[in-house]
Amino acid sequence: GAVVSQHPSWVICKSGTSVKIECRSLDFQATTMFWYRQFPKQSLMLMATSNEGSKATYEQGVEKDKFLINHASLTLSTLTVTSAHPEDSSFYICSARERGQGETQYFGPGTRLLVL
Amino acid sequence: AQTVTQSQPEMSVQEAETVTLSCTYDTSESDYYLFWYKQPPSRQMILVIRQEAYKQQNATENRFSVNFQKAAKSFSLKISDSQLGDAAMYFCAYRSERSNSNSGYALNFGKGTSLLVTP
Numbered sequence: 001g002a003v004v005s006q007h008p009s010w011v012i013c014k015s016g017t018s019v020k021i022e023c024r025s026l027d028f029q030a031t032t033m034f035w036y037r038q039f040p041k042q043s044l045m046l047m048a049t050s051n052e053g054s055k056a057t058y059e060q061g062v063e064k065d066k067f068l069i070n071h072a073s074l075t076l077s078t079l080t081v082t083s084a085h086p087e088d089s090s091f092y093i094c095s096a097r098e099r100g101q102g103e104t105q106y107f108g109p110g111t112r113l114l115v116l
Numbered sequence: 117a118q119t120v121t122q123s124q125p126e127m128s129v130q131e132a133e134t135v136t137l138s139c140t141y142d143t144s145e146s147d148y149y150l151f152w153y154k155q156p157p158s159r160q161m162i163l164v165i166r167q168e169a170y171k172q173q174n175a176t177e178n179r180f181s182v183n184f185q186k187a188a189k190s191f192s193l194k195i196s197d198s199q200l201g202d203a204a205m206y207f208c209a210y211r212s213e214r215s216n217s218n219s220g221y222a223l224n225f226g227k228g229t230s231l232l233v234t235p
Contacts, residue, residue, distance in 0.1 A: 034222050043207060043225045044161075091159060097221055105223060107153075107161035 002028045004096050006108035013084055014116055021079045021111045023094030029074040030096035034105065035067075038091040050077045074099070084115040118143045118210050122226035129198045130234050136183075137193045137229045139208030147213035150184065150191045151223065156204040164206070167191065169213070195231075203233040 003026040013019050023033055032051050036044040048058045048069050056069035066088075068080040077096075081088050091112050095105040119142045129135035141150070152164040167175045167184050174182050179199075183192045195202055209223040 032221060038159075043227045044223075046222045046224075049222055093159075093161065095161070095223075104163070104166070105221075106163075109158070109160045 002026075002096075002098055002104075002106040004030075004094065004106045004108040006092075006094055006111050008111060009109060010112050012114045012116065015085050016083055019081045019084055019113060021081075021092055021094075021113075023077045023079070023096070023108050025075045025096045025098070025106070028096075028106075029099040030077075031074065031099045032097040033071060033077040034095045034097075035069060035077075035079050036093045036095070038093060038110075040091075044093060047079075081113065084113070086115045089113055089115045118145075118148075118212070118224050120208055120210050120224055120226035122206075122208055122229050124229045125227070126230045126232065128232045128234060129195070129202075131198055131200060133198055134194060134196045135198055135231065137195075137206050137208075137231070139191045139193070139226055141189050141191065141208075141210050143189065143210065143212075145212060149211040149213065150182075151209040151211065152180070152182070152191075152193045153207045153209060153225075154202075154204045155207060155228075156201075161207075165193065198233050200233050200235065203231055205230050 005024045007022045035047045038044050047062045048056045050056045050069050050071040052071045058064045071077040093110040094108045121140045148169045150167045154162045165177045179196045181194045205228045207228045208226040
């Protein structure tokens, strides 16, 4: 089946630094990737939709200057948390929609971010 | 915007028994997809089952089946012969059939139901 990887799986950083999270579709081409955020014991909240070769579309309330998304190729999207603060600590999950297979999304294993 | 409601924050079932998790949703669309995802302690999201709204037949995947009631906007998940490995958070999700200008084909999740399986 289709596999999506995320790197890193765990990151601890100091307040004020930037953190980049990679999301890769390993065995398929993903025209669209999605970035979700999940707080403990809560559901997944969509942050942004990333389409290959175009600017990401952000959900209301998500700061695009803080959460930079780049979908550089059909297999890679990156989320950069700029000038991270403790309130950005969360679990970030990406998913990828396979090209031509519209209704199924495959999820990455997630990245746990802790900002000290 | 479509809303997905899971009214059971926690459910418990004994091993080998059957449990049903409820999900309702609100939409004005006629074509859409519904999903159940499982999130074990590893936090990896795993697709359990998928239902296309245009299909009248309820989807089944081995021990997992759904009761899809389109008029009632209800989409419950039945787990038969429950196993210890079924313990997880279960999320119901909605996806529009059409891409909208904002979120494309993004999934809209309910708040989840935590399933405990007891020996």
